[in-house]
Amino acid sequence: MFKYDIETSVTFLLSCAKRKQFVSFIEFNRFYKIPDQDWPLVYPLLYRHLNLVLKYCYESNLPPLSVLVVARDMKANGQMPQRQITRLIKSFVRYGCHKSENISDVRDMDDLHILQELCFKRAIDINFMPQKTLDAISQSIR
Numbered sequence: 499m500f501k502y503d504i505e506t507s508v509t510f511l512l513s514c515a516k517r518k519q520f521v522s523f524i525e526f527n528r529f530y531k532i533p534d535q536d537w538p539l540v541y542p543l544l545y546r547h548l549n550l551v552l553k554y555c556y557e558s559n560l561p562p563l564s565v566l567v568v569a570r571d572m573k574a575n576g577q578m579p580q581r582q583i584t585r586l587i588k589s590f591v592r593y594g595c596h597k598s599e600n601i602s603d604v605r606d607m608d609d610l611h612i613l614q615e616l617c618f619k620r621a622i623d624i625n626f627m628p629q630k631t632l633d634a635i636s637q638s639i640r
Contacts, residue, residue, distance in 0.1 A: 502530060502543065504550055504554045506628070508554060508626060512563065512624060515563060515620075516621045516622060520573045521568075521573070522568060522569065522570035523567060524537065525570075527540060527544065551563060553593045556593050561620045561621065563617055564586070565614050565617060566617055576610075576614050577607060583607060583610060587604050
């Protein structure tokens with residue numbers, strides 16, 4: 499049994515952003531040691547999880563790292579099929595994320611490329627420490 503973890507995903511996506519790399523859905527699942535043949539089962543869960551990652555990024559003043567996860571055959575250039583773009587746009591509207599990045603409206607792939615570049619640029623300066631790690635440190639100090 500696997501479980502996606504938001505802070506673990508943020509850490510993984512930040513490491514990809516620091517290397518200016520996109521990650522495919524399959525690679526994302528492999529990071530969690532989910533077998534490729536389970537893709538049809540986890541597909542809806544992964545999209546839901548990436549929406550929660552997007553929300554977490556917005557609330558934590560991080561760039562919208564979910565925009566770095568793309569289809570395997572589009573990994574080289576960060577393109578997304580229209581279906582994925584539409585899902586991301588709905589998430590941006592739901593969480594108000596685009597307002598935090600000074601982008602008035604996320605409408606298409608051009609806007610998402612701007613956000614992908616923002617992830618690459620901002621990731622270099624981010625030293626993310628998951629709350630679980632901070633909690634463990636504070637417990638060890640006591």
